[in-house]
Amino acid sequence: MDYKSAAEIDHGSDDSEVVPTGQGFSAAPVRLVPVVLAGGAGSRLWPMSREQYPKQLIDVLGPDSLLQATVQRMKGFQADLGAASSPIIVCGDEHRFVTAEQLRARGIDARIVVEPARRDTAPALTLAAAAACADGEDAIVVVMPADHAIVDVSAFQLAIAQAAQHAERGAIVTLGVPPTRPDSGFGYIKLGVALASGAHRIERFVEKPAAELAAQYLASGQYWWNSGIFVVRASVWLAVLRMIQPAMYDACVSAHAQGASDGLFFRPGADAFKSSPSDSIDYAVMERLGSEEKFAKGVVIPLEAGWSDLGSWDAVWEALDKDADGNAGRGRVVFEGATSSFAHSEGRLVACVGVTNVVVVETDDAVLVADRSRVQEVKSVVNRIRALQAPEADVHRKVRRPWGYYDSIDHGERFQVKRIVVNPGGRLSLQLHHHRAEHWIVVSGTALVTRGSEQFMLSENQSTFIPLGVTHRLENPGKLPLELIEVQSGSYLGEDDIVRFDDTYGRA
Template sequence: MIVPVILAGGTGSRLWPLSRELFPKQFLTLHGSESMLQSTLTRLSGLHCEPPLVVINEEHRFIVAEQLRQQQLLDHNILLEPEGRNTAPAIALAALLMQQQGKDPLLLVLAADHVIEQQGAFQRSITQAIPHAAAGKLIVFGVSPQSAATEFGYIKRGASVAVAEGSAEERLPTYQVDRFAEKPDLKTAERFIQSGDYYWNAGMFLVKASKYLAELKQFRPDIYQACQQSMEQPQADMDFIRINTAAFASCPVESIDYALMEQTDDALVVPLYSDWCDVGSWSALWSLAGKDQHGNACHGDIISQHSNDNFVYSESALVAMIGVHDLVVVQTKDAVLVAAKNQVQQVKQLVEQLKVDGRDEHRTHQRVFRPWGHYESLVQEARYQVKHITVKAGERLSSQLHHHRAEHWVIVSGTAKVTINGVAQLLAENESVYIPLGATHSLENPGKIALQLIEVQSGSYLGEDDIVRFEDRYGRG
């Protein structure tokens, strides 16, 4: 039995301004027609796997739930980390959960933000690794390197390991792990490639749950103990699994590479012969994208003249280029990034500067996602704000009041059930309602299609923290 464990934490700050803390890259559609998380799950189609377990930051829980629901994979299978502690604790939580359920599956650990072009090659490597993992080995998948890349860690292969199953043509070579190498400089990376003994470390693993816990207990008992205490009484909350926040706060921050793979004598590497990318930068995304005859990768409303080898993304406006080369230009509704393609690794530092400056653009988009749908700020001034609100069919906002603002709702499409101070009414398209300051109110979509409305707020303070909730189906305070 294989249980995919999808690690979907992280903020993807190098892909700002598309990727934000509250909606990072793994939930964006950057390559193909699905989000990166959904593509990761689709890639497993055809393998004999149990439903996935997705390990995420609590702030992203409703985004993940919706994306799993769209693929009919939502089944009380979202494990919430109170805060990120890197991969070794995240995998330990998954293994402990399986143990509590009386299971001892093979855990297929995958990151949610990778692009793998050849699904068949990916599944072939997993199939090759299954008997080794079942026999108690810790498998890491090594990507056959395409270049002397300096942004990845490397794995040096050791002695070959016999593979009994499958025909000679079907078998992939399997090797003991000689050592792991940190991200090298260019000269060292070129030496790695020339030797033919190194693979890129893609951060994908296959290991039996009980084996993982035994190795962790031996080599990192501090992580094992903290995770065990965190999982003593997990709490079910809708489709989410909550752990002990205080106990997990004491857990060290460590990757599986440092905690186990570099310590154990049971590590094997199985090659993955496929185009692979972790989409860690705009230049990486440019390399993946389709390009015009001048090498420009364009998305959105773009006009290009005498320009070559650019990556241009427009969310909502016309972007025109004349005589520019090797640039990254990304336009969103609240920010524009212009960067030399060979300098995009500096975007992370730019995001840090936004934090230091106390700006919000690093954290959220103008469109803000909520469990019931989303809203988008259209106009914001000192004493009034206009929002476009979308409520999914069958969903409901919390019963609440505001101390500092009144609201006026105009229904654009769909049907709204509005309750003000205990009195309910149904509103249809082109109808409106006024909610006075201090009135207890709620909004529900009882229909079968999305409800869309325009909200006009007016008052002395328009902050999102001016909400007193009385009842909320999503358990928010």
């Protein structure tokens, strides 16, 4: 598809937005498509967030993961442009199955675009914009990071409806949050000319100023926090990107054109996408809107809906309800004489006595204790753990797979014990191991076992042995989860000792 050049954009008068006039788009009413950017690692929320199960997939605030909460934020949206269409989710290859499962669990029908590699948010948005234009329409995309918290969803939807009116006329719109404190952890937007309903032109962006400068911004009343939420016509984004970031535009549009569906997922062309420069939406485009009049105009809409960028444990503490002493806790947590502290327990009882401004996070295999004022340094701790080649930097003890999960509950020099749960209809790959044998004991449910040329069923309290070097497969043919205990023994027990012959989920 010809997405038109930026030169084809009609800029209108000084008080109007850009009006797209390119070829290839229908004259049908503009659709509004939520786009959720669900890549990234979120290492500052370690030990809950890790490389293979990052923060957008965890439930730090409530029963829903941050991804589930973000997608549901547009549920029931109605505005002059109509209801929102099914969302587009952009995620990494390693997280695609968990992403799909979390959406399915909430009854969300979405298009999942799988990034072949991490290239930051601007290329991710470009893939989504190309997908939103693929049917010949020129959709307005509502671009939301998957790791934010919003308290007042109605106020959020009202701001989106207002932003969509400007986007329909061709502006690139962002939601700005009036600051409540001089926070140097956020980017800021300087307000330009006032528009209707509290909106402003964007004069310029300032990326994470020093604390003294952030205090001056707060006192001036001329700066808002940059929420990272954008509303823009897909064609406008593509046209502007082609003018100012031609290499990124060519790589991402080519990747989409070369892409193909793979079951639940859309896979862009890997080689083309990997050739794209890596950059954020702010750096690639938004920071140039205030100074480059030949580009689309930037508009900022106020968002006063209890917004929080959950980039650290201090931000999580801020977003949660607190007791009379300013403490917030989740799980099995007890406070005694503690103030302004946060504690999270995944299982074991955590007791905080006489502490102030402390963060404690307990998981199955790691415990974090930090001063709340220094939680930004958690990322440095993760880098040190990774340098030590310790697995806790990247993986949890419980590891999710497309078919379910396993939990490594014990291990020694030549053995490992796992609890394996296979979802109904789940099917592990047909595989063998060169260095280990396995014993399987069914705890509950029914297992269909392939072992060499044999195939047989196992039920509760039955077991079998898989010798070293024998092909095997485990399946759950039932309607309830299958749970079993696996005891591995051998000279090497690493997950890379797997030779796959057939896999339902397309893994190598």
